[in-house]
Amino acid sequence: MAINWFKYSSPASFYSLAGKMIPLFAAAAIILLIMGLYVGFFVAPTDFQQGEAYRIIFIHVPAAWMSMFLYVVMACWAGFGLAFNTRLSSMMATAIAPTGAMFTFLALWTGSLWGKPMWGTWWVWDARLTSELILLFLYIGFMSLQAAIDDPRRADKAGAIIALVGVVNIPIIYFSVQWWNTLHQGASVSVNQAPAMASTMLMGMLIMVFASWMYSIAVILKRVRIIILERESHTAWVAELQKEGVV
Amino acid sequence: MFLWIIKRDLLLAVRRRSDVLITLFFFVIVVSLFPLSVGPEMNLLRTMAPGVVWVAALLASMLSLNRMFSSDYQDGTLEQMLISPQSLSFLVLGKTLAHWLVTGLPLVLMAPVLGIQYDLPGDALFVLVISLLIGTPVLSLIGAIGAALTLGLRGGGVLVSLLVLPLYIPILIFGSGAVEANMAGVDFAAHLSLIGAFFFVSLVFAPWVAAWSLRVSLE
Numbered sequence: 518m519a520i521n522w523f524k525y526s527s528p529a530s531f532y533s534l535a536g537k538m539i540p541l542f543a544a545a546a547i548i549l550l551i552m553g554l555y556v557g558f559f560v561a562p563t564d565f566q567q568g569e570a571y572r573i574i575f576i577h578v579p580a581a582w583m584s585m586f587l588y589v590v591m592a593c594w595a596g597f598g599l600a601f602n603t604r605l606s607s608m609m610a611t612a613i614a615p616t617g618a619m620f621t622f623l624a625l626w627t628g629s630l631w632g633k634p635m636w637g638t639w640w641v642w643d644a645r646l647t648s649e650l651i652l653l654f655l656y657i658g659f660m661s662l663q664a665a666i667d668d669p670r671r672a673d674k675a676g677a678i679i680a681l682v683g684v685v686n687i688p689i690i691y692f693s694v695q696w697w698n699t700l701h702q703g704a705s706v707s708v709n710q711a712p713a714m715a716s717t718m719l720m721g722m723l724i725m726v727f728a729s730w731m732y733s734i735a736v737i738l739k740r741v742r743i744i745i746l747e748r749e750s751h752t753a754w755v756a757e758l759q760k761e762g763v764v
Numbered sequence: 765m766f767l768w769i770i771k772r773d774l775l776l777a778v779r780r781r782s783d784v785l786i787t788l789f790f791f792v793i794v795v796s797l798f799p800l801s802v803g804p805e806m807n808l809l810r811t812m813a814p815g816v817v818w819v820a821a822l823l824a825s826m827l828s829l830n831r832m833f834s835s836d837y838q839d840g841t842l843e844q845m846l847i848s849p850q851s852l853s854f855l856v857l858g859k860t861l862a863h864w865l866v867t868g869l870p871l872v873l874m875a876p877v878l879g880i881q882y883d884l885p886g887d888a889l890f891v892l893v894i895s896l897l898i899g900t901p902v903l904s905l906i907g908a909i910g911a912a913l914t915l916g917l918r919g920g921g922v923l924v925s926l927l928v929l930p931l932y933i934p935i936l937i938f939g940s941g942a943v944e945a946n947m948a949g950v951d952f953a954a955h956l957s958l959i960g961a962f963f964f965v966s967l968v969f970a971p972w973v974a975a976w977s978l979r980v981s982l983e
Contacts, residue, residue, distance in 0.1 A: 654926070662927060665917045675981065678980065679913060682931065683930075690933055690934055696937070
């Protein structure tokens with residue numbers, strides 16, 4: 518049986534596939550979000566050291582994971598776009614960037630909200646915090662480079678190069694920041710010693726992680742659909758959609 | 765061809781000396797601003813000196829990145845280089861080297877004078893110069909990628925800083941770290957070795973990526 522692996526690499530066929538997938542992922546995101554928040558706020562016990570304030574991890578940890586994971590996914594799509602010259606891959610990379618930047622910002626924001634009652638300060642120059650901040654800079658660099666280039670093909674390729682350079686640099690930056698941090702001994706608090714977590718806490722967190730995944734997929738597909746429409750607006754199939762009044 | 769490019773870029777720089785001097789004076793002015801803003805207390809200044817000099821060097825070398833390709837782009841020389849049978853990576857390497865000789869090397873030579881202003885001891889000055897000597901070529905190499913990507917874009921100057929500064933962070937950490945380690949009486953060789961590693965890695969990959977970026981920008 519011959520499978521056409523590349524059927525959905527064409528924006529036109531992917532557009533309709535994405536349209537069918539969005540409701541599924543959005544529904545899964547909403548259900549998981551409600552479940553996760555319920556477990557997080559009502560089922561999980563109060564932490565005896567941190568009190569109620571620890572509950573912010575149900576947002577913070579998923580956001581931090583997604584922020585890093587999405588950058589790698591974005592760089593992968595950008596790399597595919599550069600290597601195989603597939604338009605859709607580059608559109609995916611463009612669509613992922615704002616969601617990734619949002620999660621990075623969310624992780625920093627909730628982190629500082631958590632830091633104030635725990636450490637007594639909004640911000641410490643800890644290795645993790647600093648590299649998360651630098652990750653936000655990398656996202657912003659990627660998005661502003663793409664925004665500055667008018668020609669979409671050049672924007673795709675230039676963005677891909679900077680995303681790949683960034684993904685190579687992330688480990689270097691992370692380890693240099695960590696070393697810098699241990700050299701300076703500035704922050705007396707340590708984020709690394711996580712005490713054993715109650716299983717309901719862990720479950721709530723994992724459900725929230727899945728909820729963020731589903732949310733990200735739904736939003737990214739929605740955004741990629743809009744990008745497809747924008748870029749393919751000169752084609753016949755988009756004109757047909759317009760005639761039918763779908764878009 | 766490689767030497768020819770270096771010779772040509774240096775000749776252009778000598779003919780237009782102001783470009784070189786602007787970068788150098790920018791460096792000097794930024795470094796001199798810090799005592800005026802935080803106060804002339806010598807102990808404070810001495811601890812700040814490595815960081816201040818390094819940040820100023822970072823900004824100064826970034827400021828001059830735009831000129832690496834833009835004049836060649838405007839008069840069409842760059843397109844000729846692109847279609848020449850020579851390897852584009854080598855041409856980019858030549859241009860980067862010329863850029864470093866024109867903007868990086870003067871900073872390295874100027875740094876001891878600024879260090880004296882901050883009352884750095886003699887061997888710390890020496891480490892500062894060495895770290896800048898190995899580190900500034902890396903800045904030019906990584907910067908070449910940013911300069912190639914933002915070629916001919918509106919607002920390219922600000923954009924290149926947004927792209928390149930996060931990538932400069934490791935160099936900054938280990939460059940100023942080497943001097944601080946020396947002042948604290950700790951061995952600083954590890955820092956210099958790491959900057960050296962960055963130098964060799966970027967020497968191999970950065971011209972190649974920058975050449976690729978030039979092709980993207982000019983196609």
